Amino acid sequence: DTAVSQTPKYLVTQMGNDKSIKCEQNLGHDTMYWYKQDSKKFLKIMFSYNNKELIINETVPNRFSPKSPDKAHLNLHINSLELGDSAVYFCASSQDSSGSGANVLTFGAGSRLTVL
Amino acid sequence: GQNIDQPTEMTATEGAIVQINCTYQTSGFNGLFWYQQHAGEAPTFLSYNVLDGLEEKGRFSSFLSRSKGYSYLLLKELQMKDSASYLCAALDSNYQLIWGAGTKLIIKP
Numbered sequence: 001d002t003a004v005s006q007t008p009k010y011l012v013t014q015m016g017n018d019k020s021i022k023c024e025q026n027l028g029h030d031t032m033y034w035y036k037q038d039s040k041k042f043l044k045i046m047f048s049y050n051n052k053e054l055i056i057n058e059t060v061p062n063r064f065s066p067k068s069p070d071k072a073h074l075n076l077h078i079n080s081l082e083l084g085d086s087a088v089y090f091c092a093s094s095q096d097s098s099g100s101g102a103n104v105l106t107f108g109a110g111s112r113l114t115v116l
Numbered sequence: 117g118q119n120i121d122q123p124t125e126m127t128a129t130e131g132a133i134v135q136i137n138c139t140y141q142t143s144g145f146n147g148l149f150w151y152q153q154h155a156g157e158a159p160t161f162l163s164y165n166v167l168d169g170l171e172e173k174g175r176f177s178s179f180l181s182r183s184k185g186y187s188y189l190l191l192k193e194l195q196m197k198d199s200a201s202y203l204c205a206a207l208d209s210n211y212q213l214i215w216g217a218g219t220k221l222i223i224k225p
Binding site: 040041043044045056104105108109110 | 149151156157158159160161164201203205207211212213215217218
């Protein structure tokens with residue numbers, strides 16, 4: 001059983017298209033995240049949800065819209081894809097968002113998005 | 117601003133010991149994490165330090181000095197499978213993780 005699963009693993013698409021990446025966790029965690037890892041390997045937080053409520057919304061273009069139907073799912077929809085959106089997108093979850101050692105992240109396997 | 121510094125790449129020999137350093141500057145501090153990331157895979161949790169000192173977990177140990185804004189990850193008895201990137205991340209006063217770019221560790225036979 002995969003703890004944090006995200007689909008698809010690979011996504012190749014044309015500029016201007018709209019695409020979605022889905023994420024599900026079966027750990028019973030309260031908090032879920034979307035991270036972007038670019039070619040320089042920096043992990044950048046994009047969004048964080050705690051029990052379906054948005055708690056972190058970093059400066060990302062509003063072409064990116066997260067949706068959390070329940071606390072086990074956090075999907076990422078991207079409109080009007082641009083070349084600079086090419087990256088690996090990681091979903092992650094943690095027990096809570098209050099910090100301390102309980103804030104250990106469990107990551108999904110990543111979704112590699114290539115925009116042509 | 118908030119910043120994490122760690123070397124970009126290190127090389128070590130199988131069976132040896134390597135120390136990966138990390139310095140951090142954050143608005144407040146609630147602990148420091150180390151994650152391991154193999155190429156093409158997800159980061160996985162290695163350690164968490166919030167108090168000064170050394171935490172040992174098998175072949176891996178992590179050290180923290182809060183006054184110096186400094187941590188290191190020590191890997192002993194290196195194995196080929198330890199070839200990976202090691203990510204340092206500090207938890208700031210808002211409990212947000214600030215990530216370093218990672219140190220790519222290359223193990224040679």
